[in-house]
Amino acid sequence: MTVEIRGGTDNRPGAHDPRRLAWAYLSKVVQGPCPALSRLVDEVGPEEAARAVRERDLSELLGEKTVARAHVDTAAHDLDLVTGMSGRLITPDDDEWPQWRLLGFDTLSASREDGAPFALWVLGSRSLTELTERAISVVGTRAASGYGEHVTAELAGDLAVDGWTIVSGAAFGIDGAAHRAALGVGGLTVAVLACGVDRAYPAGHARLLRQIAQNGAVISEYPPGTTPAKYRFLARNRLVASLSDGVVVVEAGWRSGARNTASWARKLGRPVMAVPGPVTSVSSTGCNRMIREGEARLVANAVDVVDEAGPIGLRAGVDGDVERDLDAVRALDGLSGDALLVYEALPALGASGVRELSEASGIAVHKVRAVLPMLEMEGFVDSGDTGWSRQR
Amino acid sequence: MTVEIRGGTDNRPGAHDPRRLAWAYLSKVVQGPCPALSRLVDEVGPEEAARAVRERDLSELLGEKTVARAHVDTAAHDLDLVTGMSGRLITPDDDEWPQWRLLGFDTLSASREDGAPFALWVLGSRSLTELTERAISVVGTRAASGYGEHVTAELAGDLAVDGWTIVSGAAFGIDGAAHRAALGVGGLTVAVLACGVDRAYPAGHARLLRQIAQNGAVISEYPPGTTPAKYRFLARNRLVASLSDGVVVVEAGWRSGARNTASWARKLGRPVMAVPGPVTSVSSTGCNRMIREGEARLVANAVDVVDEAGPIGLRAGVDGDVERDLDAVRALDGLSGDALLVYEALPALGASGVRELSEASGIAVHKVRAVLPMLEMEGFVDSGDTGWSRQR
Structure with a gap:
């Protein structure tokens, strides 16, 4: 018997809305962003799209993209699992789908694999719209120095006190320091993972991730059970960039993933900021270089960040204006x-x-x-x- | 008896060319830049200008500017003094007058008191043209940190090895470290003083100034005997900026005089560069802020400096070009x-x-x-x- 439920998630195990089951099934099939499938769902709805995927009634492109896992349907299990963790699946059907945060992807080529997320698996009780209303991403190297950890604590703490949600990737180093700074002042923070929200990655941050879920949200576009992989970290970085009003790189070596996040922010039209550091410190090479090359604006504290990313149109005018009035x-x-x-x-x-x-x-x-x-x-x-x- | 000598300095005490005596007299009268007097000398020559000043046969403006010291003529004594120190007076008459270095002043208002220098008193045997052919000014706070001293030594040392003359103001802190770095690698360095070249200021740098005179030049637009004064430091800074291909501020607090030098470089069309530092260090506040406000380009090492100030048109193109080809x-x-x-x-x-x-x-x-x-x-x-x- 199918229970018809509309306009909300039924939290009873096994009693899932068929529409949501279809979303969960499709999310597992594509495991990440798939603009072609998003378009199909837009046109025919998730249930019809799920039928088409199951029955291989697809365009050549979508056929290829879904063939590997079309036969795997763990939707009910996945929804039960996240429900048991006080989590949920958020889709474009939901009011809290962060539509305005994802608009930036429209400006990118629709054929990109790295477009808007297909759906989001979330742990945490707060609405995602509310959480990302005023948000700053604070990211950086895993090999953070004492200087980097200190500046992250000050900057993210001050922003969180001021009501900004701190978005980051839950990695060791700067990411972890950013989440902790927000938690430490009773602020909001969002961790975006490159694996399923049921996985604690890195394992050493398992407790931190539980705290983040309690005080904000742990988010992934990958279904439960997904393991981290290099390309997922890169895709994750674009979500970190898109869910905030701007990205601050506190410390980054020249090849740090934080520069990838910054590059996404640039593509999505978000301000990119970097904290400078000693030219003698390898942990600051990436930040200093980004500033030098005009890829990021130098910020020294939370006031500078708000000046850059704040909702009021108060940004400094043309670069080179010597004294601001x-x-x-x-x-x-x-x-x-x-x-x-x-x-x-x-x-x-x-x-x-x-x-x-x-x-x-x-x-x-x-x-x-x-x-x-x-x-x-x-x-x-x-x-x-x-x-x-x-x-x- | 007047000895007529043309086209060079006669080094015998008391045997000065009357034209040079006139320059020395006028330099003492105006003590610093005086565009109006420079124009008069241009028109009628230094001897006729000196007569007009002595006899008060002047426009109202020039009358005012010269009245205080028109009766003081220590020209022969001043020339003897610097000759005794292996120095000389350089004027627009001389081949080594750094004409092309001073062109920038033409673009500024001719009525400014802070225009091109009237004449330059110099200790050191090298031609000023040669010394300033490829030159970088390296300046900064007197309250330098260990970091600032270290970066100055590396950066100025590398530039000097590469054949760049290091220009600075001989102050404690960054200035001193810059001169020393050049001397340390057997390079060339020029100190520009805010007092007469016969004065060692600061006194603690007396030995350093002697070394600079031996290996480069000690320069002042003020006649021997002039004592340092605040406004002379500001005027000195404009000479530091004008005598080089670009200004690097290594470390500067928010109110550091180095920012004044940078501001002069900007007015004169020279590249302004700054070395970033920890946002937790007050000694880097000025540098970080200048970079943030677009007043200076971030440089991390000598290669960055040459990229910015070098004679070859190899500068990075539009800011924001992500990867340089x-x-x-x-x-x-x-x-x-x-x-x-x-x-x-x-x-x-x-x-x-x-x-x-x-x-x-x-x-x-x-x-x-x-x-x-x-x-x-x-x-x-x-x-x-x-x-x-x-x-x-």
Whole structure:
């Protein structure tokens, strides 16, 4: 008997929505991004796409891409497994599918194997939309120096205190330090894995990964049971880049994977930042070089990062502008987009709540929430017991 | 009795050319740059200008600028003094006046007090043209860290070995380390002072200044006896910038005078470079910030510096070009200006001497000398016992 459930995940083992079962089956078949399959699902829905894959009723391209595992259907088992870990499968069907985070992939060639994820397996109770609303990726070498670990702790900690989610890859070194810094200040953090979310990789970070799942999310586009592989790390890096407002490389050797993440951020139109370090330290070679070659902008602290990646249109203008006119930056002319609309929705006298501001400005509540602390930091608004008000 | 000498300095005490005496007198009167006086000398010659100053036969502007010391004439004494120190006064009359180094000032407002120098007092036997032919200014904070001293020694030492003259301000910290590095490898170095060349400032660098005079030059636009003053340090910085092909700031706090030198280099169209450092080090704050704000390009070593400031048109193209095509850079298409002409003047088979190449290419000997080692470093030419040849 098929139980028809719409609009949500049924968490009872074995009682999965057939549509979600189809997504899970297909995710296992392609194991990673597959723009061709995403397009087919878009057109005919996951169930019909799953039937077509099972029955080999496919274009030549999709036939090739799915032939190896079309006969493997562990969908119910996989969904049971993640449900048992308080996890879930998120697909483009879901409200929390981070659609706006993934728009960047549209600008890349649709034939790329490394397009938008097909689906996301997630451990953690928070909505992915909420988690990635204001997020910075902090990445770097596994062979971090004391300097790198220190700077990561300061920078990621300050960003997390300021309400930014820290996204990283859970590797040893800089990645781990970034997650820990966020956890240490009670902030949010997201780990993106190159293996199934049921696998702790690296094993030495098993406890860290459990903490991350409890305070944020552990994410993978690979189904449970998938083992890490080199090409999956590269694909993972593109997700790390896409799920944030910008990528900071704290320390990286010349051949560090962090440079791959930075390269993805560039392709996706996200700001790429790097922390400089001693020219005598091999752990900083990659960062210094990226800055030198104009591949990354130098950042020294969290304020620099927010200046670069923050939601308010306050970025420094043309490179080479010698002195920035701070007064001009502070002027309302400096505001743009959502920030300006939210500011203008504030009453001339008195205070407003977030929901009121959302209604008055037409900006979604979660974006209003993201913009207000920035406006406060920049000195445009004040927060008080009765809500938000214009700064006098 | 007046001894008429033309076209050179007479080194006998008391036997000075009246034209040079006039220059020395005027240099003492204005003590530093004075574009208005330089223009008058250009028009009427130094002797007539000196008469006009003595007799107060001047425009209102020049009247004001010269009134305080018009009655002081220590010219013969000053010339005797520097002659006694194996020094000399260099003026626009002299072949070794670094005219091409000072062209940048033409682009600045002619009314600036900080224009081209009026004259230069110099200790050291080498021609100033030769010394500044291929020169890099290496400057930085007096409060240098161990890291800063180390990087300065490596970078300035490597540049000096490669034939670059190291220009700096003889201050404690980075400046001193830069001069010492050049001396240490038997290279050339030039110290530009904010006081008379007869004064050792700082006193702790008296011995270093003597070594610099023996192996390069100690230069000042102020006459003997002038004491250092804050505004003279700022004016000195512009000379440090102008006498080189580019300025490297190795370590600088946010308010370091090195940033003033860098700002002069920018105004004069010279490349400004900075060595990054730990974001946790106050001694690197200025460098990191200059790089961040696009005021300086990051350099990590001598190769980066030559890439930026070298005579061959081999600079990296547009910022943001992700990977540089090294093959393209090596191709002859990468050559431009003097380098291309010198390369083309080389015989298809066999070798040529510098003078032959100068005649064949139409490029001055000293420029041919500057270009050849660069061509060799870039793999275009070889040097051998019989001269320079194209690399096979």
